Structures are given as structure tokens and as C-alpha cells.
Amino acid sequence: xxxxVQKFGGSSVSDAEGIKRVATRIVDTQAAGNQVVVVVSxxxxxxxxxxxxxxxxxxxxxxxxxxxxxxxxxxxxxDMLLSAGERISMALLAxxxxxxxxxxQSFTGSQAGMFTDSIHGRARIIDVSPHRxxxxxxxxxxAIVAGFQGxxxxxxxxxxxxxxxxxxxxxxxxxxxxADVCEIYTDVDGVYTADPRVVPAARKIDLIxxxxxxxxxxxxxxxxxLRCVEYARRFGVPLHVRSSFSHNEGTWVIPDPDTSITIQxxxxxxxxxxxxxxxxxxxxxVTVIGVPDIPGKAAEIFNIMAGAHANIDxxxxxISTHGSGRxxxxxxxxxxxxxxxxAALKAAQSAVGFESIEYNEHIGKLSLIGxxxxxxxxxxxxxxxxxxxxxxxxxxxxxSEIRISVVTAEDKLDAAVRAVHHAFDLDAGSKATVYGxxxx
Ligand code: ASP
Ligand code: MG
Numbered sequence: 001x002x003x004x005v006q007k008f009g010g011s012s013v014s015d016a017e018g019i020k021r022v023a024t025r026i027v028d029t030q031a032a033g034n035q036v037v038v039v040v041s042x043x044x045x046x047x048x049x050x051x052x053x054x055x056x057x058x059x060x061x062x063x064x065x066x067x068x069x070x071x072x073x074x075x076x077x078x079d080m081l082l083s084a085g086e087r088i089s090m091a092l093l094a095x096x097x098x099x100x101x102x103x104x105q106s107f108t109g110s111q112a113g114m115f116t117d118s119i120h121g122r123a124r125i126i127d128v129s130p131h132r133x134x135x136x137x138x139x140x141x142x143a144i145v146a147g148f149q150g151x152x153x154x155x156x157x158x159x160x161x162x163x164x165x166x167x168x169x170x171x172x173x174x175x176x177x178x179a180d181v182c183e184i185y186t187d188v189d190g191v192y193t194a195d196p197r198v199v200p201a202a203r204k205i206d207l208i209x210x211x212x213x214x215x216x217x218x219x220x221x222x223x224x225x226l227r228c229v230e231y232a233r234r235f236g237v238p239l240h241v242r243s244s245f246s247h248n249e250g251t252w253v254i255p256d257p258d259t260s261i262t263i264q265x266x267x268x269x270x271x272x273x274x275x276x277x278x279x280x281x282x283x284x285x286v287t288v289i290g291v292p293d294i295p296g297k298a299a300e301i302f303n304i305m306a307g308a309h310a311n312i313d314x315x316x317x318x319i320s321t322h323g324s325g326r327x328x329x330x331x332x333x334x335x336x337x338x339x340x341x342x343a344a345l346k347a348a349q350s351a352v353g354f355e356s357i358e359y360n361e362h363i364g365k366l367s368l369i370g371x372x373x374x375x376x377x378x379x380x381x382x383x384x385x386x387x388x389x390x391x392x393x394x395x396x397x398x399x400s401e402i403r404i405s406v407v408t409a410e411d412k413l414d415a416a417v418r419a420v421h422h423a424f425d426l427d428a429g430s431k432a433t434v435y436g437x438x439x440x
Pocket of ligand 1: 009010041042047048085147148162163164165166167
């Protein structure tokens with residue numbers, strides 16, 4: 001008997017029909033002789049809708065002083081609010097399974113033993129003790145767990161893991177339960193060479209290493225949560241990313257060769273040079289202008305950013321303008337971290353001694369990823385030619401061993417992604433199927 005963890009994303013359970021379809025799939029998996037643990041996300045775009053509501057009730061009218069806002073942090077309440085989305089879908093899913101004659105029980109994150117630290121909105125898992133889940137599946141129930149949430153071990157408050165965190169819940173449970181596979185169900189047939197919503201000619205990838213998947217996820221591919229890929233790699237959990245709308249074989253994300261992978265006969269031993277193109281619209285660019293060009297200033301700035309919990313991505317320091325003794329430092333960070341980061345920087349302006357700050361949310365990041373880049377010259381040349389042929393101006397550049405990323409203007413991003421995808425011969429002859437979801 002196998003133990004399978006199945007995770008269903010919001011687009012798979014966006015309405016009653018979706019919940020019924022998923023319930024049938026779960027019951028079939030169990031009837032085939034498996035123990036099944038399900039992790040479910042909130043229905044459709046309901047997490048975004050809850051966020052919109054929260055914003056509406058916290059906007060202050062003109063006559064209230066802005067200082068009244070932000071003095072009391074609502075981070076704890078935000079997690080209470082957002083965790084409700086997954087409670088709705090898990091209970092409905094359990095009912096739909098009952099209707100199909102199987103037994104199922106739903107569990108909140110805390111009931112499932114997901115213990116986290118106390119950082120609201122981006123809590124990290126520190127312990128998984130799924131006793132109740134084990135008991136439930138041993139007595140023949142389907143166990144359904146609310147994704148993306150846990151409980152702080154210190155404060156006992158409800159926490160959430162950050163947007164898209166249900167994938168990480170699923171992998172963490174799969175690791176703790178010693179599951180045979182963690183299936184991530186979504187609205188496309190697997191991991192594609194680019195987002196099929198932007199590049200209809202994108203191709204499905206059958207097999208990808210955790211290393212490349214990590215770079216794709218880190219570069220903005222929303223198909224898998226970055227932390228879920230890291231977790232799966234660490235604990236050697238095989239991931240199978242597939243569609244809940246079809247029975248097609250999806251994409252296998254395999255832990256690195258040195259952990260455990262048996263290459264099936266007929267599989268190519270050498271990987272293609274490029275595995276895909278990812279894009280990201282969720283970052284903003286900060287430029288700190290006129291920073292004194294002396295040792296220690298970058299350390300001061302990034303220490304301030306760390307204190308503001310900002311996840312810094314690309315960093316570029318310009319050469320100091322001749323004779324001025326000053327330089328500019330640009331970096332990108334998630335838009336959601338922008339407000340707090342800017343406030344922290346402004347507060348330290350005179351101490352650090354920089355002249356001003358520029359902030360731009362209308363940027364896009366494009367990344368080309370492939371393990372084969374390491375041993376193939378000419379990749380950068382082809383990449384930059386594709387961008388210049390499309391008239392895309394490049395703002396920042398960063399690279400790793402298996403990735404090249406650039407920042408461009410946001411309105412040029414889609415065209416740039418298509419051009420690069422085409423330039424590396426990744427286009428398929430057919431159009432990728434997007435079964436559902438709004439891509440929000
Ligand atoms: N519902 C949460 C979100 O939309 C978690 C998830 O879907 O994984 O971010
Ligand atoms: Mg969601």
C-alpha cells in the first residue's frame with residue numbers, strides 16, 4: 001500500500017464542480033489501494049479577495065491622521081483571516097467525499113501538527129507532528145489538511161506560511177509521514193518551459209532536477225512554491241506536478257542525482273541546455289543614490305534591509321562617478337516588502353549619509369534557466385541578442401551558474417519572455433492547455 005499526499009491548488013477547487021471533481025479523484029486514488037492525505041488551498045482567488053477586504057477596512061478616511069494607521073500591526077489578524085480560506089475548502093471537500101461513500105476528516109494546520117515560528121505572514125515550519133493525520137489514515141479515512149497555515153509554537157497563534165504556501169505544507173507532511181510521492185495538482189499539465197499564459201507555445205517538461213526547479217521557482221515561476229522545492233530536495237521527496245483536470249502524466253521533479261534517482265530506460269541521459277524561461281512581476285527596484293563610496297556602507301544598507309525583513313534579490317552597485325566619492329546602489333525586493341523597507345531606509349538616511357532614494361514598482365524580471373548553461377558557451381550572447389531584437393532595454397543583470405536574469409520595464413516583459421523562449425528553440429508546435437485559474 002502506498003501513501004500518497006495530494007495537494008490541490010485554488011484553481012482546482014474554485015467552485016462546487018471543482019470540489020466534486022477533486023473529491024472523485026481522491027476517492028478513486030484511495031479505492032486503488034492507497035492511503036491518501038490531501039492538502040487543499042483556498043477556493044479560487046478567495047485569498048486575494050480576503051486581502052482586498054482587509055485593505056478596504058484599513059483604509060483611513062482623509063480626516064483620520066495617517067499616523068493612526070500602522071501603529072498597531074494587524075499581522076496576527078491577517079493570518080486569522082487568511083487561514084479561514086483553507087478551512088472553507090477543506091470542509092467542503094470532506095463533505096463531497098462523504099457523499100461519494102468514503103470517509104474523510106478535515107484538519108486545520110494546527111490540528112495536523114504544523115508548528116511554525118511566530119513571524120506572521122511568512123512563518124517557517126519548525127516541527128511537523130502529524131499524529132492525528134496518521135491515526136486518521138490508519139483507520140481508513142482520507143485526511144484533508146488546510147494548506148498554508150500552522151500554529152506558532154511560542155505564541156500559540158495561527159500563522160500562515162506566505163502566498164502559495166500550501167505546496168510547502170504538502171511536502172512537509174509528505175516528508176514527516178514518509179509518503180511515497182507528493183502530487184501537486186494544478187490547472188496545467190505540469191511544469192512548462194515558460195508560463196503558458198504568456199507563451200502559448202510553451203512545452204511541458206517531463207523531468208526536471210530539483211536544482212533547476214529551484215532556480216525556476218526562485219525566478220518567479222509560480223507553478224511551485226520555492227520553499228516546497230527546497231524542502232522536497234532536502235528530504236528527498238519526489239514531486240509529481242500534474243493537472244487535476246486531466247489524467248495526463250505531469251512533470252517529475254527529482255531530487256539531485258546524488259540523493260536517489262534511477263533513470264528509467266529510454267530517458268535521455270543528457271539534459272537539454274535550457275530548461276525554461278521564468279518571469280516575475282512581484283518585485284520592485286530601489287536605488288539608493290549618492291552613497292559615500294567607503295567601506296561599510298553597503299553593509300549598513302543591507303543590515304537595515306535585513307532588519308526590515310526584506311528579501312533582497314538582485315544587487316548592483318554602480319562605479320563611483322569620477323571624483324564625487326559617491327556611488328549608487330540598486331537592488332530589487334518583493335513589492336510587499338517595499339513599504340517597510342523604504343521607511344527603514346529613510347529613517348537611516350542621515351546616519352548612512354546617502355542623498356536620496358528612488359523606488360519603482362513597474363519592473364519585470366526575466367530569467368533563463370538551464371543546467372546545460374554551465375558547459376555551453378554562447379548562451380548569454382543569444383539571450384541578449386533576442387532581447388535587443390525585440391527592443392527591450394535592460395536595467396539590471398544578475399547570473400548564477402545555471403541562470404541569467406535581467407530586469408526590464410514591466411510593459412516589455414511579456415514580449416521579452418516570448419522572444420527569449422523562441423530564441424532558444426523552446427517553442428512547441430502545439431498550444432499548451434490551461435484548464436482553469438485566473439493566474440492571479
Ligand atoms: N491560499 C493561499 C494563497 O493563495 C495559499 C496557497 O494557495 O497555496 O496564497
Ligand atoms: Mg491560491
